[in-house]
Amino acid sequence: DAKTTQPNSMESNEEEPVHLPCNHSTISGTDYIHWYRQLPSQGPEYVIHGLTSNVNNRMASLAIAEDRKSSTLILHRATLRDAAVYYCIRRYGGSQGNLIFGKGTKLSVKP
Amino acid sequence: NAGVTQTPKFQVLKTGQSMTLQCAQDMNHEYMSWYRQDPGMGLRLIHYSVGAGITDQGEVPNGYNVSRSTTEDFPLRLLSAAPSQTSVYFCASGDYEQYFGPGTRLTVT
Numbered sequence: 001d002a003k004t005t006q007p008n009s010m011e012s013n014e015e016e017p018v019h020l021p022c023n024h025s026t027i028s029g030t031d032y033i034h035w036y037r038q039l040p041s042q043g044p045e046y047v048i049h050g051l052t053s054n055v056n057n058r059m060a061s062l063a064i065a066e067d068r069k070s071s072t073l074i075l076h077r078a079t080l081r082d083a084a085v086y087y088c089i090r091r092y093g094g095s096q097g098n099l100i101f102g103k104g105t106k107l108s109v110k111p
Numbered sequence: 112n113a114g115v116t117q118t119p120k121f122q123v124l125k126t127g128q129s130m131t132l133q134c135a136q137d138m139n140h141e142y143m144s145w146y147r148q149d150p151g152m153g154l155r156l157i158h159y160s161v162g163a164g165i166t167d168q169g170e171v172p173n174g175y176n177v178s179r180s181t182t183e184d185f186p187l188r189l190l191s192a193a194p195s196q197t198s199v200y201f202c203a204s205g206d207y208e209q210y211f212g213p214g215t216r217l218t219v220t
Contacts, residue, residue: 043213087153099156104153
């Protein structure tokens with residue numbers, strides 16, 4: 001039971017921002033929100049994670065709702081290389097917790 | 112720094128054969144895990160380890176065995192291969208950020 005809900009697919013145009021939503025309405029106070037992505041024929045790749053506050057790194061931004069029941073991964077300028085399956089994951093237990101993957105959102109980027 | 116390495120990259124087995132998928136990491140991570148990914152699906156957790164000598168079952172452990180005698184290595188053993196175990200297998204290690212290996216594509220005929 002992945003316990004997160006994501007759209008099956010989304011489309012974006014190259015060089016435009018992308019907002020990937022995730023619903024985790026049953027999240028508990030100690031669950032971190034992690035995002036990974038998987039490019040075709042590769043293993044998953046870490047994107048970003050957060051607990052309560054919004055987070056930024058070189059790849060993306062993570063906006064977490066105040067009630068923590070949803071979050072949004074923001075890619076500021078999509079490139080063709082960003083076409084991948086994006087997984088939103090609740091992770092209980094901090095750095096020793098398991099990642100339980102759902103089906104993710106398949107992002108297509110049009111030139 | 113090689114990260115997470117997996118061998119072999121490809122393997123074909125006959126039903127009933129056994130084999131070991133190797134996974135090694137050089138980042139001194141305590142946490143390591145094994146996943147399988149079937150076509151069009153997300154990854155499912157098979158087994159995981161939080162340190163040498165400590166392993167536990169994930170979502171789909173049946174038919175697989177693991178041990179962790181060193182921090183670096185976390186092999187996955189298929190005891191008696193079945194066609195249902197045809198899949199891509201990923202090993203991962205890390206703490207807050209998990210690093211995944213390139214995968215082993217296993218076909219069981």
